[in-house]
Amino acid sequence: MINRIEMVNIIKKHPSLIRSGLTFKYLQKEQCNSHFDMICFSNHSSENVYIFYEPEVNDGSIGAFISFIGRSFHSDQLSNIIVCATDFHSDYLRGLQLFGVKTCELSYAQVLQYLHVHDLSLYDRYEHLQQRLQQEDVNKSKASVVEKRQAIENESEAFSQWLLSADLNASWGPYSLLVSTKAKRTTQLSGKEREFQLYHNDQLVYEGKIVIGREEEGLHRSCMMIVYIWSTINMADNQSLEDSIALTLPLNTFIQRCSDQLVTRELLNILSLSDREKEKIMIILERWGIPDYFPLKVEDLSPEQLQTFMKVIVSIALLKQAALGKFNRKLIKKKKKSPKRQLEYGSYEAK
Structure with missing residues (x-):
């Protein structure tokens, strides 16, 4: 898979994966008690936009994120904060949105599809991952059929x-x-x-x-x-x-x-x-x-x-x-x- 450091570098280089019109400013690694990497961008209005990336969001990381935001940001900055993860449970998505925090679920398949169009040299580095993801999709489909058949039985x-x-x-x-x-x-x-x-x-x-x-x-x-x-x-x-x-x-x-x-x-x-x-x-x-x-x-x-x-x-x-x-x-x-x-x-x- 694409590891944490590689994913952060891809987001730095291609922020339009998440939002268009962003320019990279700086990176602060392992914020929120060593959970999220915070990547700061500027938008067309020269406002800072903060993308917090974590591969998999869980109870611990969400708690640390809320605590960090409470200490470091004002309420008028919430609209420019985006929490990005590769694996997002629907409950966390809903909870963050209730607090006015934008979210983005960025799967490996979406990243590869984007790179195949916009950055072939980087895509070539992860082309082997495409075959693995396709096989995983096949396995998931088979497992779903088996589970459904078992439920019917x-x-x-x-x-x-x-x-x-x-x-x-x-x-x-x-x-x-x-x-x-x-x-x-x-x-x-x-x-x-x-x-x-x-x-x-x-x-x-x-x-x-x-x-x-x-x-x-x-x-x-x-x-x-x-x-x-x-x-x-x-x-x-x-x-x-x-x-x-x-x-x-x-x-x-x-x-x-x-x-x-x-x-x-x-x-x-x-x-x-x-x-x-x-x-x-x-x-x-x-x-x-x-x-x-x-x-x-x-x-x-x-x-x-x-x-x-x-x-x-x-x-x-x-x-x-x-x-x-x-x-x-x-x-x-x-x-x-x-x-x-x-x-x-x-x-x-x-x-």
Whole structure:
């Protein structure tokens, strides 16, 4: 990197890096209890302009600077004082500006860019630094991607645990959803599953299950949600369990896309249906009172958000299977009301 002495010499030679129209007058090294180098310039009005340079500003240097300014300067001189640093935390920038002190964050990249245009001979001395800075930018970018992916994985894991343990009972339109209170282990995705029943006007018409598990992708893990649903009355002939898979939702991708809200149409876009079928589903969802979008903050989930999520997921799963002809379209004869399995599914009343 460019060391402290070299940076001060560059500022002396090229003060326009910080402010135009300055002429170097003198340098006082290690002022403010050996923290800042004070470089004095004159401007067009023959006023002194003081640039205080420190590579990295911290609590100690800021305290020493304020003490030095209080002893050595008058209030009417504050407008001609500039604190310059290579690394400036936003809190220090804001604090100095509140006191009326101007600040300048001067990165190595900015200095090299300036020298490349205005002083090639000096730039050649630090050209090797340009490659190093570029590599550091690449490394920072990679680290940022890794951190973001890790955060999404953690949020997906947390969301999965909510789906496996929370009360997911809900009701909407003509339907009431009862979800088993306990999750059971399953070989699928090496995960767990929860069974559910879907009642239409008190008649049990559909059953299904949600499977939550993981897929390993090298060093990374992706949480998956699979929704099965089948008719208890008019299942199509020769329909297997695999035919009952209505949705396969990669939770990592879902979490990344939904941010602070879930958009119902985003879920429809993952379905292998025609645009016409999707529009039909949207019309039916609207008729059932399913919102186009709703808040969904994984870090601060509420029971209402989870229940709305289940309404959307189960409704889309049901309508997708119907659109694909997984249920026979013959008239369903009215049956006796089906008793609710209290021990497995808890209270029928959805919250």
